[in-house]
Amino acid sequence: MAVAEGMDFAGYRLEAHLGTGGMGTVFRAQHPRLPRKDALKILAEERSGDSAFRARFLREAEVAARLHHPNLVAVRDRGQHDGRLWIAMQYVDGVDLAGLIRRGPGRMPIERVLRIVAEVAKGLDAIHRAGLLHRDVKPANILVEEQSGRQDRVLVTDFGIARPADDTATLAAGLTATLAYAAPEQISGGPVDQRADIYALGCVLYELLTGTVPFARENPAAMVYAHLHDTPPKPSDAGPAAGFDGVIATALAKRPDDRFASCAALAAAARAAAESTVRLGAAAPAPRPRAGRRRLLIGAALLAIVLTGVTTAVALGREQTVPRGPTATAVGPQTAVDAVSWGAYTYVAQAFPELLPASQFGIGYQEIYGCRPMNEERRELPIDVFVEVGRVHCLGNREPAVTVDLVCNADRSPIAPPPIFDRAEGDESWTRPSGAGNLHWGVYLGYERVVTGYLRVYFDDPNRNFCYIVVTGGASGAELRSRWWTEAPL
Structure with a gap:
């Protein structure tokens, strides 16, 4: 068909x-x-x-x-x-990295190269922590969603040849990688581990710096020989990419033991090389806001602390390590709550069984994941430790939610709405078959000094009025209201 x-x-x-x-x-x-x-x-x-x-x-x-x-x-x-x-x-509304490279002839700004490589490194290291390998890292498998006025959103895709790291299958059925980015051990059929993906990411970095793959040859046989025997090329010989020669030499070392230990280490070395040659075009400090706007921004910044007990810096500012468990493969919202997994926060999950994952390590509405308890100082708490006010911080899929935070009184007494320091866009009462409450939305200054949307949900019915929810993401609260709240199972 x-x-x-x-x-x-x-x-x-x-x-x-x-x-x-x-x-x-x-x-x-x-x-x-x-x-x-x-x-x-x-x-x-x-x-x-x-x-x-x-x-x-x-x-x-x-x-x-x-x-x-x-x-x-x-x-x-x-x-x-x-x-x-x-x-x-x-679905990612963007282009693959190969398409961005083809936009030449001008090369990509160094700061953008560094951030793309760092974001790819986070994704690949997450794969490796799960005991898996990607095995076909290349620009065509890296998606970039360009966002006006905001930094690129970068995602790794295409796990069609991914295998467990301890899978000893060789290349008897053919090379399971794209030749231009294949590590020597992949080509020769030797043991392969995460360092093959690090090699491939080094090839991608070289291509971003120079506009060409590192071992460009006239035919596949010559390219195979180059990967196996030729010295890694120097980016400085191919154009104005001074300072990266040592990074590429390490990433593309023939022996896996001589490469970086992780993709994050490669990305960090690339940034250090750029900073040492003062080539970061976007490194200048941001201008200070005018006094009137500064008051708005300060008040907006307080919102993230006062309302949620966590900041979006948790989600965007550092790499997330997602624990794995027997329910980690679940897709879509769940309705049965695993009390063993949720521990002292089971009452939170039971109040929102279709919004949150059944297991702390599962997937909920719009791919909510990575849920973990935190205290007012934004420090992670053990899941089995009882606290009077439970704060559960989850990550969203950025379509559009970036974070989803639930704040609940453990004794189930009605929770008082926090003070408002933000710039509101709208406020309305809501009624659904499940109950009623109030919805408030607006914008605040999020991480990286980017105006970000927020949505707050309050509940009138006794079985949930001891909690409120704060969602952040998108360009405005109106976007969250349209794309997150409309179908939210609340």
């Missing part, structure tokens, strides 16, 4: 063709029930009868469903329709 734009497939409406690869075709698709777009990958028709390819395709869904990180594309669902396997993934 041929598939094309405008068709219905497995309940999804195929709106636009996004690309075709060796494994299948990807469409932007309208979800059959929710007001959102997904990226739907459909296994190539000619591969439908190939048991090896079907297994590889299903492995992509299984592997990716175990990975929950802001810099990794999330898998939302999978299935079979008319004999064709499909995977529904998080």
Whole structure:
């Protein structure tokens, strides 16, 4: 069965063709029930009868469903329709990094290169911490969502050849990587670990700095030989990329033991190299705001502390380590609460069983994940320690929610709304079959001094009036109200 734009497939409406690869075709698709777009990958028709390819395709869904990180594309669902396997993934409204590189001839500003590499490194290190390897890191598998007035959103995708790190399968069935970015041990069929992904990220960094892959050769045989035997090229020889020669030499070392220990270490070395040569074009301090605006910003900054007990710096300012557990592969909101997992915060999860994941380590509404308790000083607390006011901080999928915080009185006494220091956009009462309450939305100055939306939800009914919820993300509270609140299971 041929598939094309405008068709219905497995309940999804195929709106636009996004690309075709060796494994299948990807469409932007309208979800059959929710007001959102997904990226739907459909296994190539000619591969439908190939048991090896079907297994590889299903492995992509299984592997990716175990990975929950802001810099990794999330898998939302999978299935079979008319004999064709499909995977529904998080849709990223952007371009792949290969497309950005092709925009030349001008090279990308160094500061943007450094941030893209750092964000990719966070995603890859999360894969490695889960005991997995990506095995095909390249610009085409790095998605970049360019946001006006805000920094790029960077996500790693395509886990079709990802395998457990202890998988000893060799290349008997062919090279499971793109040759221009393949580590020597991948080419030779030797043991492969996370350092092969570090090598590939080094190749990507070189390409971002110079506009070409490090071992560009006229034919595949010559490229294979170069990866195995040639000295890593110097970025300074290919253009104005002075200071990075040592970083590339380490990342592309022939022996895995001679490379960086992690992708984060590679990214940190690249930034240190840039700073040592004073080539950060965006390093100048931001201008001080005018007095009138400064008062607004100070009040807005207090909002994140007073209302939630945590700041968006927790989500955006440092890498998140997501614990793994037996329910970590769950996709979609859950309704059964795992009291063992939630510990002393079970009463919070029970008050919002369809919003929060069933397990602390699972996935909730709009891919809420990474939930953890915190105190007023924004320090993480043990899950089994009782506190009078429970604060649960979760991460969102940034479409548009970045953080979701729940604040609840453990004795279930009504909780008083905190004082308001923010710039409001709207306020309204709400009524749903589940109860009633008040909704307040607006903007505040978030992390990286970017105006960010917030949404606060209060409850009138006794079974939830001991809690309130604060959601942050998007460009405004109105965006959160439209894209998060409308379908929120509250």
